[in-house]
Every structure is written in C-alpha cells, then in structure tokens.
Amino acid sequence: MKIAIPSEGKNLESLVNQTFGRTETFIVVDNSDMSYKAIDNTAASAQGGAGIKAAQAIVDSGAEAIITFRCGQNAADVLKTAGIKIYKATAGSINDVVKMYNAGKLDELTDIHAGYHNHGGA
Amino acid sequence: MQIAVLSGKGGTGKTFVSVNLAFAAQNTTYIDCDVEEPNGGLFLKPDITAEENIEVMIPKVNLEKCTACRKCVDFCKYNALALVNNRLLVFKELCHDCGGCILLCPEKALTEQGRTIGKVEYGISGGVKTRTGILNTGEAVGIPIIKRLLKDIEQENIYVIDSPPGSSCAVMESIKDCDYCILVTEPTLFGVHNLAMVYELVKLFGKPHGVVINKHIEGETVADDYCLQNNIPIIARIPYDDRIGSVNSQGKIVAAEDGKYFAIFNEIFQKIQEEVQHEAVTHTER
Ligand code: SF4
Ligand code: SF4
Numbered sequence: 543m544k545i546a547i548p549s550e551g552k553n554l555e556s557l558v559n560q561t562f563g564r565t566e567t568f569i570v571v572d573n574s575d576m577s578y579k580a581i582d583n584t585a586a587s588a589q590g591g592a593g594i595k596a597a598q599a600i601v602d603s604g605a606e607a608i609i610t611f612r613c614g615q616n617a618a619d620v621l622k623t624a625g626i627k628i629y630k631a632t633a634g635s636i637n638d639v640v641k642m643y644n645a646g647k648l649d650e651l652t653d654i655h656a657g658y659h660n661h662g663g664a
Numbered sequence: 665m666q667i668a669v670l671s672g673k674g675g676t677g678k679t680f681v682s683v684n685l686a687f688a689a690q691n692t693t694y695i696d697c698d699v700e701e702p703n704g705g706l707f708l709k710p711d712i713t714a715e716e717n718i719e720v721m722i723p724k725v726n727l728e729k730c731t732a733c734r735k736c737v738d739f740c741k742y743n744a745l746a747l748v749n750n751r752l753l754v755f756k757e758l759c760h761d762c763g764g765c766i767l768l769c770p771e772k773a774l775t776e777q778g779r780t781i782g783k784v785e786y787g788i789s790g791g792v793k794t795r796t797g798i799l800n801t802g803e804a805v806g807i808p809i810i811k812r813l814l815k816d817i818e819q820e821n822i823y824v825i826d827s828p829p830g831s832s833c834a835v836m837e838s839i840k841d842c843d844y845c846i847l848v849t850e851p852t853l854f855g856v857h858n859l860a861m862v863y864e865l866v867k868l869f870g871k872p873h874g875v876v877i878n879k880h881i882e883g884e885t886v887a888d889d890y891c892l893q894n895n896i897p898i899i900a901r902i903p904y905d906d907r908i909g910s911v912n913s914q915g916k917i918v919a920a921e922d923g924k925y926f927a928i929f930n931e932i933f934q935k936i937q938e939e940v941q942h943e944a945v946t947h948t949e950r
Contacts, residue, residue: 585743588743589741589742590758590804591742591744591755591758592743594743594744594755595743595746597746598737598743598748601746601747601748616755619753619755620746620748623748623751623753624748624749
C-alpha cells in the first residue's frame with residue numbers, strides 16, 4: 543500500500559516535516575517493499591488553499607494513507623472524500639514512521655485544525 | 665473627500681483615531697472596513713437604519729455534465745477546487761468569486777450560485793453617518809464587503825475610512841480611491857516596524873499621507889526619527905493620557921467628552937483638508 547508522508551528531504555532517512563500544506567516534499571512509499579518516490583509539493587508557496595492543493599497532489603499520487611503531524615480541515619475533507627486514511631506521525635525519519643505504521647502503533651489523526659487561511663496576514 | 669486611517673497592526677488606535685476624527689470633523693460618514701472586527705460601532709453607537717446582505721458567486725457543479733477533465737482545478741489560483749474520485753469539490757470559503765472556472769469549463773458543467781458572506785449596516789450617530797461591514801465568522805475573504813462599503817461615494821462629502829489592519833489586499837481595496845491616508849503608530853520600535861509596512865503601501869499607491877503618533881510620550885522619539893528620516897509629515901501627536909484610556913474603555917468618544925481632544929482632532933481634519941486641496945490644485949496645474 544502506498545503511504546504519503548510530508549518530508550524534510552528526498553529519501554527514507556529524511557525527517558518527517560512538521561507541516562502539511564507547506565512541506566517542500568512528500569515521500570510516497572510502498573510499505574510492502576519500501577520502494578518510494580519523492581514528489582515536490584507545488585502548494586508550498588501557494589497564496590491560499592495550500593492544504594487543498596497538497597491534498598490534491600496526494601490523491602493524484604495514488605496513496606491510500608498519509609502520515610502527518612497535522613492537517614487542516616479543508617485538506618482533510620479532500621483526503622477523506624478520496625478514502626485516504628490520516629495517521630498521526632511520531633518524531634523520526636520516514637523509515638521510522640513507516641515501521642511504526644507496520645507495527646500498528648500509529649493512531650488516526652483526530653485533531654484536525656480549522657486552517658489559517660493565510661489570506662494576506664490580517 | 666475620503667480619508668483612510670491605517671495601521672500596521674490592530675490595537676494601535678486606528679479605530680480610536682477614526683471615530684474621533686469622524687466626530688470632530690462633523691457631517692461625515694464613518695466607514696468601518698475592518699470587516700473581521702468592526703469596532704467603530706462600539707464608540708459611535710449608531711441607530712441602524714438599514715441592512716444589506718452581501719452575496720458572492722461560487723461555482724456549482726453539475727455532476728452529470730462534468731467529465732472530470734480537471735481544467736478548472738488547475739486554473740483556480742486560490743486552490744478552491746479539488747478533484748477526487750472524479751468528483752469536483754468546491755471549497756467555498758476560499759473561492760474569490762473570480763468566475764474564471766465557470767467561463768473556462770468546456771462542458772459548461774459549472775454555474776453561478778449566490779452565497780451570503782456578511783452584511784453592511786447603515787446607521788446614524790448624531791452628525792455622523794455610519795457604514796459598517798461585517799464578515800461572517802469562518803469566512804476568509806472580506807473584499808466584496810469592502811467594495812460595497814466604498815461604492816456610493818459623493819465627492820463633496822467627507823468619509824472617514826477605518827481600514828483593516830496590516831497591509832493585505834483588503835487594505836489596498838480600502839484605500840484605492842481615497843484622497844489621504846493617515847498612518848497611526850505608537851512611539852515604540854515595534855510600532856515603527858509596523859508603520860514601515862503601511863508606509864510602503866501608501867507610497868506604492870502614491871497617496872498623500874501623514875502620521876498620527878498615538879500615546880505619545882515626551883522623549884520617546886523612535887517614531888519621530890523614522891518620520892524625519894523618510895520625510896513623512898507628522899500631523900499630530902496624541903499624548904499618552906490615562907483619561908483617554910478610561911473614556912475609551914467606557915465606549916465613549918474622547919472628542920465628545922473633552923474640548924482639548926475635540927480641538928486636536930478638528931485640527932487634524934483641517935490640516936488634511938488643506939493638504940488635499942493643495943494636492944488637487946497642484947495636480948490640475950501640472
Ligand atoms: S472544467 Fe468542467 S468538466 Fe472539467 S473538471 Fe471542471 S467542472 Fe468538470
Ligand atoms: S470562481 Fe475563481 S476563485 Fe472561485 S473556484 Fe472558480 S476559479 Fe476558483
């Protein structure tokens with residue numbers, strides 16, 4: 543199964559990124575053989591709706607789950623509509639969290655934040 | 665004549681200056697464009713005479729016509745659209761009402777649908793007419809309300825515009841057609857930092873402008889120094905005064921309570937009026 547994870551870098555040793563919509567890269571990893579692909583998050587510099595755009599990229603990547611520290615309401619709506627499960631990340635590398643996932647140790651992410659809108663900094 | 669009152673952040677006294685100026689200039693219209701937090705009414709306490717809902721258009725998708733071609737999703741630069749399992753999702757709070765996707769859709773699957781985002785209240789408070797924009801909570805984009813607030817303007821009347829804080833596009837919308845910008849600041853480093861932001865904005869728009877230093881304390885010169893360096897006229901210094909604080913906290917207008925402050929705000933108005941007339945003359949001479 544393919545899992546998408548916001549990442550600080552472009553390989554499995556990279557740390558999980560603290561953000562979702564503003565991460566530079568998503569690692570999409572197949573947990574059956576640990577093959578992976580790094581995708582650029584073009585939403586990182588979006589004026590608004592970064593979470594939606596990032597979620598769209600994840601939907602398009604074919605991932606069936608995502609592991610992240612946080613996720614906004616709009617992005618969660620997109621992911622849920624697509625049937626993508628959202629798990630809460632723990633600190634560590636991409637490798638580490640996938641192992642945690644495989645061991646069934648990750649919880650589903652429940653505290654979805656309302657979104658900051660990021661509209662002109664008002 | 666439209667006078668816009670700006671500050672780099674909330675809480676510097678922007679609304680305080682706006683309502684007192686509107687009161688002291690008399691026969692004015694006070695326009696509250698700080699639609700996310702319209703506070704002018706707390707001081708002016710207007711009798712509301714009329715109300716108007718503000719609607720924007722959002723796209724509505726006809727799923728039978730939509731072929732999930734994705735053109736609209738890629739087009740929308742506000743990321744208000746997403747396509748999941750061949751179904752189009754519309755995030756209405758993020759939609760900027762540009763209408764582009766509706767025009768663009770090759771299948772004509774999108775149509776316009778009205779949506780209320782807030783309202784404008786019209787009122788009267790003694791010699792001051794009021795217009796207050798109110799953005800519903802949870803909404804992100806107040807610009808359509810600001811546009812409505814600033815639509816019916818008669819050049820011979822005096823308008824005091826309480827702009828949103830900061831230097832966002834909502835602020836730009838509120839000063840677009842104004843004749844003069846008052847920049848309100850406090851005499852602190854932080855205040856000056858925020859002043860610099862709005863100053864850049866009014867320069868960009870080429871608007872005549874001047875600074876009002878609020879809570880001025882003798883000897884605190886950072887704001888004075890900044891204005892001097894950048895050649896920005898200081899039109900008034902409102903002293904730090906506990907009395908202002910207490911009158912404000914009671915929701916009263918200090919210019920109405922105290923002749924000294926009436927004089928200060930009236931003088932601000934006279935100065936601006938002269939400046940704007942002067943500008944108008946030099947413009948026609950050119
Ligand atoms: S452009 Fe029209 S047909 Fe294409 S995805 Fe959007 S709504 Fe559907
Ligand atoms: S109307 Fe404009 S802003 Fe709204 S969804 Fe369509 S393209 Fe995006």
